[in-house]
Amino acid sequence: MKALFMMGCPELPVQTAAALYIANKLNQEGFEVTSAGNKAAISLLLNSDPEKHYIKKVMDLDRCIGALAEKTIDFDLCFVFIHSDSGISYLATIKSISKAKTIAVIFGKEIEPLIEASGDSIIIAAKAVHNPTPLRAQIDGVKSWAALTR
Amino acid sequence: MNYEILLPNSSFKECAEYIKKNFNEVYYVPAGYKIFDNYLVGVPPIPIAVDNDDIIMPYVKPCHGCFVLRIPGKEEVERMRIGMGK
Numbered sequence: 540m541k542a543l544f545m546m547g548c549p550e551l552p553v554q555t556a557a558a559l560y561i562a563n564k565l566n567q568e569g570f571e572v573t574s575a576g577n578k579a580a581i582s583l584l585l586n587s588d589p590e591k592h593y594i595k596k597v598m599d600l601d602r603c604i605g606a607l608a609e610k611t612i613d614f615d616l617c618f619v620f621i622h623s624d625s626g627i628s629y630l631a632t633i634k635s636i637s638k639a640k641t642i643a644v645i646f647g648k649e650i651e652p653l654i655e656a657s658g659d660s661i662i663i664a665a666k667a668v669h670n671p672t673p674l675r676a677q678i679d680g681v682k683s684w685a686a687l688t689r
Numbered sequence: 690m691n692y693e694i695l696l697p698n699s700s701f702k703e704c705a706e707y708i709k710k711n712f713n714e715v716y717y718v719p720a721g722y723k724i725f726d727n728y729l730v731g732v733p734p735i736p737i738a739v740d741n742d743d744i745i746m747p748y749v750k751p752c753h754g755c756f757v758l759r760i761p762g763k764e765e766v767e768r769m770r771i772g773m774g775k
Contacts, residue, residue, distance in 0.1 A: 548752035577751050600751065604728045608721030624700040628749045631732040635720035 540569060540688055543614040543639065545600070545629050546576035546584075551622050553646050555583045556671040561618060561644070561678055562593035568685045571595050573614070575603035607636045614639040615688040619660075622647035627656045634660070640687050646674050661687065690725060695745065696757035701731050704747040704755040712738030712745055716773040724765055731755070739766050 542565050544558055562572045573596040574584055581597045588594050598606075606612045617639035619630040626645075634641055643657040645664035654664050663681070665673035696707050709715055717734035718724075729735050730749040738745035742763045749755045 550752065580751075601728070604721065604730060605723075608723065608728045623754065624702075625749050625751050625754055628701045628731045628755065629751075632720040632730045635733050 540571070540616075540685060541614045542570045542572050542616040542618065542684070543603070543637075544572065544574040544576070544594075545603070545617060545619045545633060546574060546580040547600075547620060547623070547626050547629065548577065549580045549583050551647055551667075552669050553667045553671045553674055554580070554620050554622070555587055557644060557646065557674050557678070558584060558618075558620065559587060559593050560671070560675055562588075564678065564681075565616075565684055566593060568683065570616070570684065573598060575600050604632060604636070607633070613637055616640050616642060616684060618642045618644050621645045621653050621657070623653075624656075627653060630657060630660060634658075642687075644674070691761055693759040694756055695759050698754045698756070701747060701749060701755045704757045705731070705736050707757050708736045708738050708745055708747065712740055714739045716769055718773075724769075725760060725762060737769065739769055742766055744769070 565572050572594055574594045575598040577600050584594055617633050621643055630643055641660040643660040643662050645653045646667045650664050650666055663677045665677050667674045715736050715738045720733045722729045731747055744760050744762050744765050747755050748758050
């Protein structure tokens with residue numbers, strides 16, 4: 540099973556923490572996790588997980604969108620990290636070009652409009668900027684990610 | 690790439706509305722559509738306008754929101770018109 544993280548601007552500190560936390564859960568269920576992001580998002584991940592215990596592969600965000608659009612790669616699950624309107628655009632794009640089941644991981648101060656715009660994706664959402672605990676509680680509410688692939 | 694920013698730092702919806710309101714020749718493409726060696730990100734159907742030899746399109750940047758860009762591109766204009774049945 541393969542999972543993709545789509546990570547945007549890492550201006551909110553909880554993004555990296557949530558990504559590594561979810562990756563750990565996914566690894567325990569046998570997923571291989573690839574993370575796509577801009578340079579800053581990827582750099583934060585690689586500096587936090589230098590031996591790639593949690594994130595097995597990383598990709599440039601634009602290259603990942605291109606590869607999905609050209610159907611040279613695909614995934615079972617895609618987690619889109621969203622704290623702004625840009626994240627909603629990436630989520631809509633993934634839903635169009637990938638067969639993956641999408642999970643919108645929503646955080647920040649104003650999450651309601653983002654939840655509303657996430658449509659039929661599975662939603663993990665919490666008001667969180669610096670403290671990942673509220674988001675972690677939502678993530679822990681999911682007992683099996685693998686079950687979503689069946 | 691040579692481009693002009695027509696609308697900076699907006700939401701995707703605002704950019705799509707701007708294109709639809711301000712241009713007559715508008716085509717709609719799916720997300721992931723390849724143009725100028727770039728795969729478009731956005732909520733489909735994504736509006737792209739043609740104005741003379743220029744393409745007017747939304748461009749999403751993760752850290753800065755969405756922009757409307759005017760980009761000269763005769764070849765892309767022709768490809769758009771042929772591909773979209775005009």
